[in-house]
Amino acid sequence: MMRLQDKVAVITGGGSGIGRAASLLFAAEGARVVVVDYQGVYGRAVGQETADEIKNQGGEAIYVETDLGVDEQVAAMVRRAVEEYGRIDVLFNNASHGYSSPLTMTTLLDTPEHDWNEVIKNNLNSIFFCTKYCQPEMAKAGGGSIINTGSSNALVAVPGADAYTAAKGGVVSLTRIMAMTYAPDIRVNCICPGAVRTPMITTMLEMLxxxxxxxxxxxxxxxxxxxxxxxxxxxxxxxxYVTGAIIPVDGGWTTL
Ligand SMILES: NC(=O)c1ccc[n+]([C@@H]2O[C@H](COP(=O)([O-])OP(=O)(O)OC[C@H]3O[C@@H](n4cnc5c(N)ncnc54)[C@H](O)[C@@H]3O)[C@@H](O)[C@H]2O)c1
Structure with a gap:
């Protein structure tokens, strides 16, 4: 028996890095995957590439191009997912501009209001919108699991990415309140990755x-x-039996 047999999983940012790896893994474990992404970061439909890869490996997936910072686009994405697969069981809120955007790399006093709002929109509003539209579908399906993506930045201060750090701190708090609100049928947890070898931090890894x-x-x-x-x-x-958990996956970095 595969671990996600008959489940439908919406994975945001499924075109690259962690989201791509999760899309392939979830599909290999039996899930029908809704790969959500857009062209705003990498300039091409990376989500379509992931969905094609899943189908080439015999799995089931669709790509739904969506700017997750825009409420109406997220609503349309969820309608499309339900039209295709009839239900939603898992929501992996993974997408973010993070360090792939120069907007992220500033301290508070160097951050124009527009940039601050963009970072909050891409890291926090996206989770708000996805949850707002997916949660009722998950409730109709009898429950499910939401996984949010924070960062080590949410657990320890990392100077120079101040708006991103604030947004990821918000993701941690939002996870706790979502876990309380949607229990007992929907579990909500948060992964806080440390440094992960993805396109988001390629340049940083080359230097540091x-x-x-x-x-x-x-x-x-x-x-x-x-x-x-x-x-x-x-x-x-x-x-x-796991809900409301904030789980560092960082090789021990935040224990130091
Ligand atoms: N890579 C790391 O070291 C690291 C560390 C801590 C946390 N994280 C977090 O992990 C998650 C995944 O990061 P990654 O490293 O895999 O990044 P990535 O850049 O490889 O992938 C992120 C994907 O999200 C998509 N995306 C971003 N904004 C979007 C939007 N508004 N609408 C639709 N799609 C959008 C991008 O197009 C991209 O395909 C992020 O939340 C990131 O903040 C990553």
Missing amino acids: EDYLIQNIPLQRVAEPEEIARVALFLASDESS
Whole structure:
């Protein structure tokens, strides 16, 4: 029996990095995957590439191009998902501009209001909109699992990405209130990755990997599949008594 047999999973940011790894893994575990992404970061339909890869491997997936910062586009994405697969069981709120956007790399006093709003929109509003439209569908399906994506930045201060850090802190708090509100039928948890080898931080790793790993007890950065496997655990019934949990997946970095 596969761990997500007959489940429908909406995975945001499924075109790249952690979201791509989770989309492939969830599909291999039997899920029908709704890959949600757009062209605003990488300039091409990376989500379509993931959906095609899943189908080439014999799995089921659709790509729904959506700017997750826009309420109406998210509403349309959820309608499309339900039209295609009839239900939603899992929502992995994973997408973010994060460090792939120069807007993220500023301190508070250097952040224009517009940039602040963009970072909050891409990291926090996106979760608000996806949850607002997916939760009723998950309730209709009898329950499910929502996985939010925070960051080590939400747990320890990392100077120089101030709006992003605030947004990710918001994701942690939002997770707790969502877990209370949607219990007992829907579980809500948050993964806080440390440094993960994805396109988002390619440039940073080229410059800083040796320095970064000095502060990571496991002495390396993560591969995206290592985060995806934790998301799979949270999505599946194996985590049936886990809700409201904030889970660092950072090689021990935030224990220092
Ligand atoms: N890579 C890391 O080191 C790291 C560390 C901590 C937290 N995270 C978090 O993990 C998550 C995944 O990051 P990743 O490293 O896989 O990044 P990534 O850039 O490889 O993938 C993110 C995907 O999200 C999509 N996306 C971003 N904004 C979007 C929007 N408004 N609408 C639709 N799609 C959108 C991008 O197009 C991209 O395909 C993010 O929430 C990120 O903040 C990553």
